[in-house]
Amino acid sequence: MWPKDWTGRELKRVAIVGLAKNAGKTTVLNALSKLSSSRSLPAGLVSIGVDGEERDAWSGRPKPPVLVSAGTLVATAGPCLDADPGTWEVLEEIPVRSLLGPVFLARAVRPGSVKLAGVTSAKGIDRVLEGFQRHGARLALMDGAYDRKAAAHPLRADGVVLVAGASAGRTLEAVVRRTEEWVRIFNLPPCEDPLLKKAGERALLEGRPVGIVGEGIEPFPLPSLLVDRGRLTAAVESRPWSALAIPGALTDRTLSRLTECGWTRPLLLSSPTHAFFSLRTLRAFLRAGGEIGYLERARLIGVAVNPVSPEGGCLDPREMKRRIADVCRPVPVIDVIRDGIG
Amino acid sequence: MFLDEQTKQHLLWEDLLQRFRPRTPMGRASWARFVPFLPGQEREWAAVLEEQERLREAVEADSDWGRKVDACLSRMPDVQPLFPLLRGGESPGISGWFRLKGFLWQVKALWDRLREKGLHPLLSGVEPERSLALLRRLNPDPPLTPSFSLVPAFDRRIGLLRRELERVDRMLREEREGIRRRIQEEYGVGPNRLGEWVVDRRSDVARRMAADRHLRLVRETAFDWVFVSGLSPEGEEREAARAELERRLEAVEREVLEELARAFAPHVSPLERAAEAVARFDLQWSRMEAARTWRGCRPRWSGGSIRVEGGVHPVVAERLEREAGRFTPVDIRVDKGVTVIVGPNMGGKTMALRTLGAIVALAQHGFFVPAARCDMPLVAFVSGVMGDGQDARAGLSTFGAEVKRVADWFREKEGGLLLIDEIGRGTNPVEGAALSAAVTASLARSDHWAVHVTHYAEVLEVAGVRRYRTAGLGDAEKGGVDWRGDDGAFRMDYRLIPLPEGAGIPHQALLIAEAMGMPREIVEEARRRIPGHAGSAAGPEVPGPGRKECRKIDDARPML
Known part of the structure; x- marks a missing residue:
């Protein structure tokens, strides 16, 4: 059963993120949109980026259209609305471009379907979300293209649904491992230390790493951590740092280098959208005594499993759900095809 | 060409236009085709400036009204691509009709706003009654x-069919719900x-469902069977009715859109006129708003001279302000013929040229200008030889490129504003000075308004030129003025002041060199080498070919 708070009032912006290409995000989007509509909470649908998926990962048939009920809001390009003129009340043209042209906000006047032209810029998404709010959407659903974590940014989404599809690996084992990695990294704890949080905010403001020495906050000697090991070691040893706040991405290589340089103190990232390291590297860092936290983090509100791969493979749905639930606990896991939603 | 690329660069033209932002798509398209006002268009030019003056008065008296006008313009959609479709009797898509409605909506709102201040004639070309009637045609259901x-x-029929569709959908939903429950x-x-x-x-x-005659197995995987249920015969009929x-x-719906297209086709020309009126008004509005950022004054036409008082280059002034500096306003009068500006290096001569050029170019593009006062004729073009004009592609050196540009000016039939920063500096000083004086003498007899910044004393001797000097270090060369500020920093007076008849080139290069850190002994050595200077080793006459004739005192390469 889908947890009741998944689309409860506190969730206004939900991002749907795929673990891999053809994970089946559209199906989850449709299910959430339908749920929202059945509860008389008008949803606003927007797609982030374009990933070129053509086939439906669930059925192998052509990719499912995005379904809308009367009252659903969409953000898409003019030609996508023109294809079915009787379905839409066009509300507004917003200063945002998609690959198919300028983006309009429209409300469905009767049930139908639509192609969502992907909005490619973060600023554009913010404008769409503001527009949804202006026109009364109670829940914004963001269909994030494969590997675009931007949709899951905490300033944009207050809830994230991960879609773990069979397309993410050749075996159930591989899919489970990738899902676990994604969830573990996404769910690293938010920062509780007020001084470190302050350092994180300053790092974001100044656009460079900022460290803590004693009770004070000081700029880290390097404007970026993407340097050779010698310079990184020198910077690490330059002061008695007790923690470091990083404003940008933390890559696998940088985290490995920090571990090699003997950095075993807390690291703060601005959000999970900046975590680009593997679980293996993270484990090595944690084992050495390090800690990683986030300044802000959207809530992972669920993992949707899809046992069908568009390449033809199919995993045992029950086994997949059980195994994914084991590694994601306590995050709820749902199979929207078999279990339904809501 | 009124303003060539090289001159644009010298005048920082693109940076200046950053402040000019047409709000509407049609305004932006119109600006791309815009040509400046040229001699013979004095009346149109004055009308454009007059309109802006009225707009500015209205905005400054009522800023809230100004914000509303700005909002109307900023929300104006792009309808130009729709006109060819409508003219051909084709219907745009629903997004196109939305844009057209938005256009009519904003045009009406803009017209209403302008009427509040009696400024609606500035939107001539818009027919408000027609706009309202067309708006109502796209909004048949009040409000x-x-x-x-x-x-x-x-x-x-749309309402009837939608209601019927909803009824059939409801019955189908109920039947499917019954099946789902069963x-x-x-x-x-x-x-x-x-x-x-x-x-x-x-x-x-799965086995039991496979045996159910109401269910049909449609797909199977290694793990699942997928069933669908058929509808009852009545349900099948309803499904067919629904599709119909x-x-x-x-x-x-298609018919309605086609009918709309037919209804709008006769109005395409008036709509195009309205779009043109909006574009024209937008350019006026955006010019006015840009000029407000530099507190511009309205330029006035004068038959003969260009007179600028308190002229400022807004881009440079802004940069200086960021560095806690202040732009010294330029006062200058330029008559037909040649105006010569002399002065020390770093004294602001080139900046005076840039400022003058920018003001004239802005004025002829219909802007209020960054000056306290500006009277000017319309010139046929503005062109400059300023700084490094090396044209590597043409295989020309700085000297070659500049000479080529100057030679082109002599072929122009109409008078332009020529901005010359030391012609001849790219070659040997003797020939450079001679060329500079000869060009000045020729331009003095031409129909151009030429301003020549120079260090060559020979240029000052050309008959009929108007002369200015930058104040520079005042009388510092005579030792009478302390040219250091309280903080010990270099203190330069950038004002342009008329150079009295018979006065020569100010000799301040060595003072500046010293202030800039040149070792004192070198400066002293240089002083001794100046013929006629107290303690000069060279004496009043310096032997050697060409030395006597060359009286260029300062550095051959003036700097800003």
Whole structure:
């Protein structure tokens, strides 16, 4: 059963993120949109980026259209609305471009379907979300293209649904491992230390790493951590740092280098959208005594499993759900095809 | 060409235009085709400036009104691509009709705003009654709203068919709900979002469902069977009726759009005129707003001279302000012929040229200008030889490139504003000075308004030139003025002041060199080498070919 708070009032912006290409995000989007509509909470649908998926990962048939009920809001390009003129009340043209042209906000006047032209810029998404709010959407659903974590940014989404599809690996084992990695990294704890949080905010403001020495906050000697090991070691040893706040991405290589340089103190990232390291590297860092936290983090509100791969493979749905639930606990896991939603 | 690329760069033209932002798509398109006002267009030029003056008065008296006008312009959609479609009798898509409605909406709002201040004649070309009538044609159901959809008021069949479709949908939903309940009760499984039942093929339920004659196995995987349920014969009929209703509804909707296209076709020309009026007004508005950022004054036409008082280059002034500096306003009068500016290096001569050029170019593009006062004729072009004009592609050196540009000026039939920063500096000083004086003498007899910044004393001797000097270090060369500020920093007076008849080139290069850190002994050595200087080793006459004739005192390469 889908947890009741998944689309409860506190969730206004939900991002749907795929673990891999053809994970089946559209199906989850449709299910959430339908749920929202059945509860008389008008949803606003927007797609982030374009990933070129053509086939439906669930059925192998052509990719499912995005379904809308009367009252659903969409953000898409003019030609996508023109294809079915009787379905839409066009509300507004917003200063945002998609690959198919300028983006309009429209409300469905009767049930139908639509192609969502992907909005490619973060600023554009913010404008769409503001527009949804202006026109009364109670829940914004963001269909994030494969590997675009931007949709899951905490300033944009207050809830994230991960879609773990069979397309993410050749075996159930591989899919489970990738899902676990994604969830573990996404769910690293938010920062509780007020001084470190302050350092994180300053790092974001100044656009460079900022460290803590004693009770004070000081700029880290390097404007970026993407340097050779010698310079990184020198910077690490330059002061008695007790923690470091990083404003940008933390890559696998940088985290490995920090571990090699003997950095075993807390690291703060601005959000999970900046975590680009593997679980293996993270484990090595944690084992050495390090800690990683986030300044802000959207809530992972669920993992949707899809046992069908568009390449033809199919995993045992029950086994997949059980195994994914084991590694994601306590995050709820749902199979929207078999279990339904809501 | 009124303003060539090289001159644009010298005048920082692109940076200046950063402040000019047409709000509407038609305004932006119109600006791309815009040509400046040229001699013979004095009346049109004055009219444009007069309109801006009225707009500025209205905005400054009522800033809230100004914000509303700005909002109307900023929300104006791009309708130009729709006109060819409508003219050809084709219907745009629903997003196109929405844009057209938005255009009519904003045009009406803009016209209403302008009428509040008696400024609606500035939107001549807009027919407000027609705009309102067309707006109502796209909004048949009162009240007027900015959104657009095919509401039943367009054609009563839309309402009838939609209601019928809803009724059939409801009956189909009820039948499907009955089937869902029956299957749920009998087999304990619910359908997925595709209306299919997916069950584990190894389960007993799967075997029982396979035996149910109302269910059909449509797909199977290694793990699942997927069933669908057929409808009752009445349900099948309803499904067929639904498809037919949808087809009819789509046909009616298409008809409505085609009818709209036919209804709008005769109005395309007036709509195009309205779009042109909006574009013209937008350019006026955006010019006015840009000029407000530099507190511009209205330039006035004068038959002969260009006179600028308190002229400023806004881009440079802004940069200086960021560095806690201050731009020294330029006062200058330029008559037909040549105006010569002399002065020390770093004294602001080139900046005076840039400022003058920018002001004249802005004025002829219909802007109020960054000056306290500006009287000027319309010139045929503005062109400059300033700084490094090396044209590597043409294989020309700085000297070659500059000479080529100057030679081109002599072929121009109409008078332009020529901005010359030391012609001849790129070659040997003797010939450079001679060329500089000769060019000046020729330009003095031409129809151009030429301003020549120079260090060559020979240029000052050309008959009929107006002379200025930058104040520079004042009388510092005589030792009478302390040219250091309180903080010990270099203190330069950048004002342009008329150079009295008979006065020569100020000798301040060595003072500046010293102030800039040149070792004192070198400066002293240089002083000794100046003929006629107290303590000069060279004496008043310096032997050697050409030395006597060359009286260029300062550095050959003036700096800003």
